[in-house]
Amino acid sequence: MPPTDPPPAAPTGLPTGLPTGLPTGLLDGLLDGHRRRLAEHAATGRAFDRRALDAYRAAGSQAARAGVPLRLLVDRALAAGEGVPGVLPALRRAVSALMEGYEQAQLTAIREEESARREFVDDLLQGRAERLAERAEHFGLRLAESYVVAVARGLRDGDQDRIERDLIARFGSHNVLVSVRDGLLVCVAPATLAAAVGEFVHHVRNRFPPGWRVGVGRPKRGPGGVVTSYREAAQALELADGLGLTADVVKAADLLVFPVLLRDRGAIEDLVTSVLDPLLDARGGPEPLLETLEAVFASHGNQTAAARRLRVSPRAVTYRLERIRRLTGFSPDDPTQRFTLETAVLGARLLNWPAAF
Template sequence: MDLKAAGRQAAEDGVPLREIVAAAIPDDAVRKRVLALIEGYEAAQLDALRAEHEARHEFVADLLQGRAERLAERAEHFGLRLAESYTVAVASGVTGDLPRIIEEALTARFGSHNVLVAVRDGLLACVAPATLTAALGEFTYHVRTRFPEGWRVGVGRPHRGPGGVVTSFREAANALELADRLGLRPAVVKAADLLVFPVLLRDREAIEDLVTTVLSPLLQARGGAEPLLETLEAIFAAQGNQAAAARRLGISTRAVTYRLERIRRLTGFAPDDPTQRFTLETAVLGARLLDWPPRG
């Protein structure tokens, strides 16, 4: 009997090693001793894997939090080169065992030295080299197919070094927050596309003055300012196309025309005038950022 061939066949058939040993060693005493050795060996391997997994997750948590203690040294242990540029994507709506499932899927495809996955501040974060754009695309795919309805992915910009990972993570998280506050529709939002909003918020006094000056007259409208603000958002999103804006709002084109005329009369600004459109659009964005008008 070719034991080598039999062992190979058993492995291909998925037969557990213990069953192979039990079948190959008829002597009970010898078989028990061999099985005890196997049990100890497997237990040690499992402990080592768990310790490595915990150390990896602790490292990712420290990396995302900006704790600089021995980061470079610890990164080398996991095969990471922190001098490179990295990009971070985060997903909201994480539940249950999804982090482990997605981590296993990503590391199986791209390798554990290329992709880091961890939960931070209630968000599932994926850290990948900026050159490995496919990893973030794969991350988004798994979020889209596995997360419950209401998920959203934020993507930071690429930055270099350990501090760059923290910056990219914060950008991705802030992109999610801005998307929620602004009521943006895309399920994937990129920090690079939202750079104007932090600029607006840096001078809060100026943006508050703009919102109050331009939009306060809308409070006089029947039904309040909200329907008119939504109409302006729809018009801007549709590049001024009233029919497209009407479909977006679920109302008639005539109703859109009426609302725009109402806005012009109340504020003195017309969305179809290039200069006035810019002022109106900036004011509407500022209103969303400031959660204006205040509710109740």
């Protein structure tokens, strides 16, 4: 195909399905000069030069962007060689160049779509309101609905693409958004699609190395709700670390009391130091006594169950609780004092007492 006889310009944008009404003569226009070129090759034996093959690649790319099915394009190119002897090698090179250009256009369109998708998710999580609703419609999202955000820690190179493909394969690209933000793998899904978060956790468990953890925000409505749910999920990870929780999946809904405590840092610091500072004088330090209180609270006051958690004798638990009562003046057996003690212990874990004091 001579460089002076290029195919006509075609509309931009790669359709997702087969076109229903191709413009008349589009295929002929894309392959204009192709039959003549084959005839010249048959007469002279000269192979197609680089510029001719580049023109075939450009024609293949334009065919993809115009929505011409590859099967039709190749069929028309092959048909041009019927009855022309000795052109099979040249025809193979021409068809190969057409297909190369076509596939490259498809790959470019996919990459552009992925880039736009990830840019949209990043803007959404940062609360950038510019054209969010319009852009959301392009990805099939209805931002007036409620969405849940889950975040996973422990991301490695390549994990994002694999998990995103798996989730989209099951739920569709219009139902889940996957991106990376602040080193976390982020999944945004409709609140009505409860299975999506579970599937996300499943893939994280299978692909992430040991030490992974997933935080899940509460369902929130609208673009601002997505931002809030994302922040809750990320904060759930931080709280789980501070509290020494062992659960792999932590939900913001289960940790609501802790943000409340941290809103008045001065008050919680005063509570921790007032109630727990006397434990600094205990033999062996405060840590065994704090662990005992945590085990008792987790066991709903059952000292035998707390002893099993701590792998000590019930008598040791009784002794430690008595030591706490004598040093602090607070007893977990008294309902009011138990609440004060439990709040102080939670605050101590959140604020890294006594190391950070």
